[in-house]
Amino acid sequence: MSATSSGIRFDSVTVAYDGNVVLDTFDLTVEPGEVMALLGPSGSGKTTALRAVAGFVRPASGRVFLGDRDVTDLPPHRRGIGMVVQQYALFPHMRVEENVAFGLRARKVPRAEIRERVAEALDLTGMGAYARRHPRELSGGQQQRVAIARALAIRPGVLLLDEPLSALDAQLRSGMLAELARLHRELPDVSILYVTHDQVEALTLADRIAVMDKARLRACGTPRELYRSPADEFTASFVGGANLLPVTVTAGGVSFAGADVKVDTSSAAPGASAVLCVRPHLVGLGDGPNRLAGTLEEIQWRGSTHRLFVDVGGHRVMADLRELRDPPAHGDEVTLHFAPDDAVLLPAGVDHD
């Protein structure tokens, strides 16, 4: 299935509902063939951004481009976008094949070609055997596949997915995630904008992740960049869990709760306050470099791992450890450590919330 590669560009897009700004001078470019995840907490404006691309909301200012085409003033039916939403929105009175053919009929594709392309789209999503069924006769995951097949049948250059997996249970979700990754390999020219508030989905699927908060773009980068060296506290905590420890910069490192910690401080001046970001799974138990002593507050067994919450000088430090043979008990004195390379120093947060 070929598609005209296009890509998406937001150019200072602002959207307001009744004077209430829900998307604030939003700039973002999705390259042709790229998978971009829009990650952010509920109400941060992710769906709104998507709807601006699809044409269901009009920006108060700014332009939306598909490829070189300025589509800001085009109605939805002339944009040629594939869209899949959380609740699938299949047409209940049409069979699966009619659902998938809907967009092709609307585009006046010749009859013989419709049959071919419907079969192709259904095969691509593994739904070929269900063509004659009605949506109500399908499971949630199957309905989701039909919704994707319906969006792909019109061979869009751009695919918009708004939390497509959030109505599925955990197991089905990881299966569909693999399916989506496979689909993208088979359709390398389609740009995908993928809205989610699940960081695992974003990290798994995306070429790049755009993190949103309160109507604004907070950070944009590859999953690795955002995970390894986040630019601010919000991004650090949203892309993977993080210990965010308030520290003071000293000559050779930082001081945290009275302990000296060695990290790269090239970005900060001595004496300044800063935040140290350490991923919980990079924290080890026992003696080592950057030793922190504290009291075990809580311990959670999560099957393959133990999560420890340790009180270090009044601050809570999380550590994810491979399942411990004999775990420490509540109230025990424990020692934690982490490698200097595994910590990132962030400027002190003005955006604490």
Next chain:
Amino acid sequence: MTDVMHKPRAVTGRSRPGGGGREPSTAQRPFRALVWALPPVVLLAVFFLYPLALVVQQSFQPDTGGTSLEPYADVFASYAFREALWTTVWLAVAATAGCLVLGFVLALVIAFVPFPGAKAVARFIDVFLSFPSFLITLALLFIYGTVGMANGLWTDATGAAEGPFQFLTTPWGVLLAEITYFTPFVVRPLLAAFSQLDTAQLEAASSLGARAPRIVRRIILPEALPALAAGGSLVLVLCLNEFGIVLFTGAKGVTTLPTLVYGKAMLESDYPGACVVAVVNVLISVGLYGLYRVVSRRAGA
């Protein structure tokens, strides 16, 4: 979807009054159940079945005495009856069709075209349903009647003796009045159906390249069919039995079955004849209602 799944259960429930769950107790105390069933049955018998039986009985008793099919033969042979039957049916069918088309368009506009006051209009339609039918007819008389506003403006402007609007006393006048009065009966259930419609479906359709007409035809109309069937059949039965509108438009040339009953009973004192026409009217109404039930059950509504 849950709605669709619950409905059949509601239908089977209705055909078994009393409900399955209470059967053991009714079996133990059949007398109690009878006591409860008595008042509605008595009311039904006294106020509905008895008069109906009287009408049917009267229709078999010609003025000449005895019991015979003579009144039926007389009535069926009369030109006036056949004329009234035809007028009644085509007026009712045409009015229903008109109401369905107009009601569908109106409901679409109210539900999907964002204009200020759409809520108020929807509210007004509820009120409109409670108006007596002659009120609408009077309003039409004031506007289009022989000495109404429209003709008044015309005669004032041109000096002619008569205005051009004389259709109100023709069947077309009755049709206009019935469509005006009964359209809200279609709009109401349609608005309810549209409010259940998933807007995400409409958005998905337009994203797939469909323009408004295709969305209306392929997405909205199929979802609205049960509501259209319900509203349409209600209007059809109401139109078949409409009396006030036909009388008030002053259409002396327009006789329908209900006005024929009135004429025979009150003006000609031909009670057997009136009863025959009434029986035919009831049979048509019940027959059409039964047809509607069969069709709507077939449609899975």
